Amino acid sequence: MSAYHPLNETKAIEIARNLEGIFQPQAQLACREIGDGNLNLVFHITDTSSSRSIIMKQALPYAKVVGESWPLTLDRARIESEALMLQGSLAPGLVPDVYLYDPELALTVMEDLSDHVIMRQGLMNGTRYPLFAGHISTFLAQTLFFTSDLGRNQQEKKLLVRSFTNPELCKITEDLIFDDPYRDAETNSFEETIRDEAQALWNDEELHLEVALLREKFLTRAQALLHGDLHTGSIFITPESTKVIDPEFAYFGPMGFDIGAVLANLLLNFAAREGWDKSEAERERYRAYLLDTVTDIWTQFQDKFLALWEEHGVDRLANTAPGYKENYMQRLLQDTIGYAGCKMVRRIVGLAHVADIDKLQDASAREQAQRLALRIGKSLIKLNRDADSIDQLIVAVHAASAAAKA
Amino acid sequence: MSAYHPLNETKAIEIARNLEGIFQPQAQLACREIGDGNLNLVFHITDTSSSRSIIMKQALPYAKVVGESWPLTLDRARIESEALMLQGSLAPGLVPDVYLYDPELALTVMEDLSDHVIMRQGLMNGTRYPLFAGHISTFLAQTLFFTSDLGRNQQEKKLLVRSFTNPELCKITEDLIFDDPYRDAETNSFEETIRDEAQALWNDEELHLEVALLREKFLTRAQALLHGDLHTGSIFITPESTKVIDPEFAYFGPMGFDIGAVLANLLLNFAAREGWDKSEAERERYRAYLLDTVTDIWTQFQDKFLALWEEHGVDRLANTAPGYKENYMQRLLQDTIGYAGCKMVRRIVGLAHVADIDKLQDASAREQAQRLALRIGKSLIKLNRDADSIDQLIVAVHAASAAAKA
Structure with a gap:
């Protein structure tokens, strides 16, 4: 009875559009999945009408390494987002900003670092x-x-x-x-x-x-x-x-x-x-x-x-x-x-x-x-x-x- | 909104009587509080018509040492009962048997060791x-x-x-x-x-x-x-x-x-x-x-x-x-x-x-x-x-x- 489901690019845009304080209402959002698909989905979402962009990272319920696949807890998304927030408070500027963590979707919305x-x-x-x-x-x-x-x-x-x-x-x-x-x-x-x-x-x-x-x-x-x-x-x-x-x-x-x-x-x-x-x-x-x-x-x-x-x-x-x-x-x-x-x-x-x-x-x-x-x-x-x-x-x-x- | 309340001897007997598999229905239960009152209430309950007896230990929500008193978590009753059960499974006979743990009352019912x-x-x-x-x-x-x-x-x-x-x-x-x-x-x-x-x-x-x-x-x-x-x-x-x-x-x-x-x-x-x-x-x-x-x-x-x-x-x-x-x-x-x-x-x-x-x-x-x-x-x-x-x-x-x- 979990609400978890893996996102696709359309759904990712939908979520991004509803985030408060990130994009303008008239934003033209484009999305590309840029993860390697082994552990996580990573969506890069850009407002083509401005320079604003974000990353949405969603944990997958399995890990794939060199062909093998095994189940892996979604709780790691909580750990990752909580660690990022704690590290960000202790070492400001040295980790990406976290805008949102959604536990049901195991989803973290964060600063885009594509210029790095x-x-x-x-x-x-x-x-x-x-x-x-x-x-x-x-x-x-x-x-x-x-x-x-x-x-x-x-x-x-x-x-x-x-x-x-x-x-x-x-x-x-x-x-x-x-x-x-x-x-x-x-x-x-x-x-x-x-x-x-x-x-x-x-x-x-x-x-x-x-x-x-x-x-x-x-x-x-x-x-x-x-x-x-x-x-x-x-x-x-x-x-x-x-x-x-x-x-x-x-x-x-x-x-x-x-x-x-x-x-x-x-x-x-x-x-x-x-x-x-x-x-x-x-x-x-x-x-x-x-x-x-x-x-x-x-x-x-x-x-x-x-x-x-x-x-x-x-x-x-x-x-x-x-x-x-x-x-x-x-x-x-x-x-x-x-x-x-x-x-x-x-x-x-x-x-x-x-x-x-x-x-x-x-x-x-x-x-x-x-x-x-x-x-x-x-x-x-x-x-x-x-x-x-x-x-x-x-x-x-x-x-x-x-x-x-x- | 917790159901926790400190027991007295009458209430302790009531609970003891309702425990399954401990006392006979016709048991004549007597109860004495034998704790030092600093951290816990300890009730010694005996069936005077048989040799059967038990200990009921209830955590108090405070600690008293040498006149001072400070609040202390009731969760210690959970830790104590879980530790006793784990130790009992690993080292049988070397800890008292636990008959029941009631988390709401922070209460552990266990073997009476009065002969020790x-x-x-x-x-x-x-x-x-x-x-x-x-x-x-x-x-x-x-x-x-x-x-x-x-x-x-x-x-x-x-x-x-x-x-x-x-x-x-x-x-x-x-x-x-x-x-x-x-x-x-x-x-x-x-x-x-x-x-x-x-x-x-x-x-x-x-x-x-x-x-x-x-x-x-x-x-x-x-x-x-x-x-x-x-x-x-x-x-x-x-x-x-x-x-x-x-x-x-x-x-x-x-x-x-x-x-x-x-x-x-x-x-x-x-x-x-x-x-x-x-x-x-x-x-x-x-x-x-x-x-x-x-x-x-x-x-x-x-x-x-x-x-x-x-x-x-x-x-x-x-x-x-x-x-x-x-x-x-x-x-x-x-x-x-x-x-x-x-x-x-x-x-x-x-x-x-x-x-x-x-x-x-x-x-x-x-x-x-x-x-x-x-x-x-x-x-x-x-x-x-x-x-x-x-x-x-x-x-x-x-x-x-x-x-x-x-």
Whole structure:
């Protein structure tokens, strides 16, 4: 007896026309469905008589990945819209504005960002985003601090944890990131040329221990409200603007999982440069830019997070206990490095890949990129519990690059 | 528009008479309210024509402690009854049977345990409970393992976490155990004779760091469904039987908090023996019994927990990653020791004390017990992150006892 039904373009226009305060009564509305149809319908609705446009995103009651289809809760539309609104209030301007959420239709109406590009594509094109480290570190610091026990009333936070309970989407992460790549799983997907690398993952006991520990934290540590899927495909960008989208995996987990996701996707692009730059010099310059961005993100995140803590910390003992902040930030860095490594590994041998590498036309460049990404990913996972500086991550990347060339 | 109203003895009998399958139609029911009136009404209802009896526990919409009164959610009655039923299914015979839960009246009808005594009183009397370590280690292993991500479907577990969201009662713990004793808080309560000890707690920076870390885990780590208040006043006992009662503080937290609570209360009794035993020899024998029980509880818990893991572990990577189980159990021991220390300290300088010590008539024996309990508690808190064997806890207790005598 649910009123849910998937929309088509005509119905989407009808709904758009009835939204208050969005379009003029005389608007000439045109609609195009621009989603990939795997998880959601995405309608782009424009008033051709003005420049006004919106996005309407409707969750589908199933997920399709690589031919497979399975049922998936519509509740993720609620989680996504609530996460967007909360993130928007904490990090204004860094997520799309939400105009409406309709629970019956699992529908979110939001700001159109067509003037932005997907960051992954921007990086593949070799574009630089000098404001990105500033923007994303603000997004991370604001959303993570103010949803944690450090920055929010601790009883309110528990109710938020309850509201962002997200078992189905968490399970996707638990399987695809923290299990399947480390065994000969049917869901895995990799080219035969790197079967040796996949097998090495399945047999690396040191790695398994670290991944088990990181998996445990993902399962149990309700530290802050995460975006939950913060790769460069979830970021709309221009050189001036950054917008984080698609938080349907949002739940309360370890902060380092979000920060690590951003760093991992910069490093996946780093590994893929062989195929994207016209010259070696250009490649080295872009790689240096990526690594500088990695360092900047962590450093600026840390500064902003500590400044928020200093000014808005609500936990008396956490505010005052000598050594606690240092201890906290070190563990956060360790988690960030560990999760960055996991996020890299899964994109090479797991179900879902990244275009940065998959779109490399040259098979040998592609294989080289895959091997380098795995080498970096594994070394970050193994480094995680020993790390106490972001420089160690950079050193590990350089070491992996040098070893890959040798 | 709620149907809730506090019962009286007449109404309680009326409800009892209408319960299906409990009393015979011709039962002669007598009722006595036996609660302390601070948080709950507790009705003891007996059929004087048979030996049949039950307990009806009704939550009151407020809490009273030491003269103060504040509103408190009735939802705790739901949490308590659901926790009892879940624990009863996981650890049969180790909690009272629940016959009925009425959400409107916040009322739980359960097994009468009048033939048992409160364990705290039993220990004060010097009674030995040779089966207790076996019983409580089974209770802990079964309830903690099977509500954790190691022993339960991980998506189901997330729904349980949501259902056992318990902000109001968690706040009591967060304040009274993990904050107030470490500052000059109005809620603190201690005798003037040990003001030096209280002040030392407020200024001990090493201690503050450890307590802040343990507090953080209490706030964020949804490891398993805890009883949440597992002191010896929450245990009904005979030499043959152990029943864990009153899980209204139940929520998903760090396992070590429950295990530590049990050990702490044995050690508080250890510290209080000066006043309870007739001779020094008797005292030393009872203290040895208490310490043996502490060791037995941990050792048996560990064996049982690992056996459950071996047989019923659902997390592939946690089951197979070499070194993970050892790492897990070591962290669990460390948490146990740290929380045991916190639980001891709060009972000496915090709001709520224990009868083992408060009921000592001789002021000097009482002071001695308080100082010894604090010495043990502090040393356990400082030991926690370095511990890798339960023997270290025992050594710390002996060292504190020796230092207290010096």
